[in-house]
Amino acid sequence: MGAEASTGVKSVSRVFDLLELIADAGGDATLSQLAAAAGLPLPTIHRLLRTLVGHGYARQLANRRYALGPKLVRLGEVANRQFGLIAKVQLQGLVDRLGETANLATIDGDRVVYISQVPSPHAMRMFTEVGGRARLHSTGVGKAILAQLSDDEVRDIAARAGLPRATARSLGSIETLLADLAICRERGYAIDDEEQELGVRCFAMPVPDMPVLTAVSVSGPMSRVSEEFADLAIPMLRDAAADISAAASAA
Template sequence: MGREGDSGGGGVQSVMRALQIMNVIADTGAPCGLSELATATGLPIATIHRLLRTLINAGMLRQEPDRRYALGSALIHLGDQALTMIAPLIRPHLATLVEALGETANAARLEGTHIVYLAQVSSRHQMRMFIEVGRRVEAYRTAVGKAMLAQLDDRVIADVYANTEFVAATPTSITSLDDLLRELRAVRTNGFATDDGEQEIGVRCVAVAVPGPPGTLALSVSGPTARINDSLVAQAVPLLQQSSSMIAAATRAAHTGLPAPRAHR
């Protein structure tokens, strides 16, 4: 491992270990216990305990009543700023989707039981979708929301929606936790999510999650139901997956200083 405090790869050992712990919790998508963290990281319990105290004091983690550890509120500000900074990386990929499919492309993130739209490139059609960047919508009514929720365990979903009243915005909206869990299982199987007029009558949307921490980002293509037919959905899914992978790579590159992959034209 090199000198004490040195990771042997040009980094500080304690910082790398702290980041490792936070990444384990983020990738799990649920609070973790001390033994779970020890198993996942291979670090000694005493070391993990010391790092946990430091991270809690900094607001990066919090301890739940059942003594498990979850990501802390201090990370919200960092996440907000990170997503704001990568918005310019997202838009070229959305523009590529619009060019290929002719429909509006969107990017959104998950905030609790809501999604927040981060970026949009509009279709050139006279009748097209327009969603204000920054708008918050119930996640269970949207394709992007379901794509991100599907990355979480059913147990986590049940906890998140334990006290939520499902309100139907349209006749096709999801109205119960059981229906949501059934829908999310289908999303995991299919590799994409759809919204068939669940937020707004006459509007259809298809979405995939961007690889990375659950709920960080999802991309979608949306438009009138008459144009977003099954054939277009089949065409859109691989393009959305390709764009999502490129955005994930671009985000990693932005954090490491390496050149980012460019959107295909």
């Protein structure tokens, strides 16, 4: 009985490892790629994938690569909503003190997904729909997330997703992106300076010690979100990031 339980637990662990490997590969991978990454025999990987496909948590594409399945979408949406609720108090505190829209976002494949938001009370304000996705390299939260990765990991993401320019100020090459991320790591926060939308500035801070790469931000029109605004906002973002991390650990 003990041996059977141990085998069962090991199989569950391998299934989760496979899902994470597919996600790390950008959303799809070949059987041989997964076997090499997992360090397991091809028949074992094939058996586990067949189980995942049968339950809708993976799917086999026409080119015989394996991708994440539709069942994960519902689980992810529910998890994101619950995760976003944890930060609501901290986001509201940022808005109350700074007057600008506050967001919480996580990485989702090669994109950033917004999982919680408290809007600014101003009539002219920034609004991003919760559940909305955006490019990692052209958003404040996205760059705060990328700054938590190695340069090689950033290069892999850029190779898969490309670096399209949303505005003339967007970072359009891997060299400029890596240089910007080096600055982000040194100072501890990221800036979207009209890179996603003209006339908009965003300050974003990584949230430490989270189960998935996460960032918190405040954004608004450049007329209000100035360098003087940054002097006030950055310490508050740092405190909010620490509080969100602590709340997530306690949940």
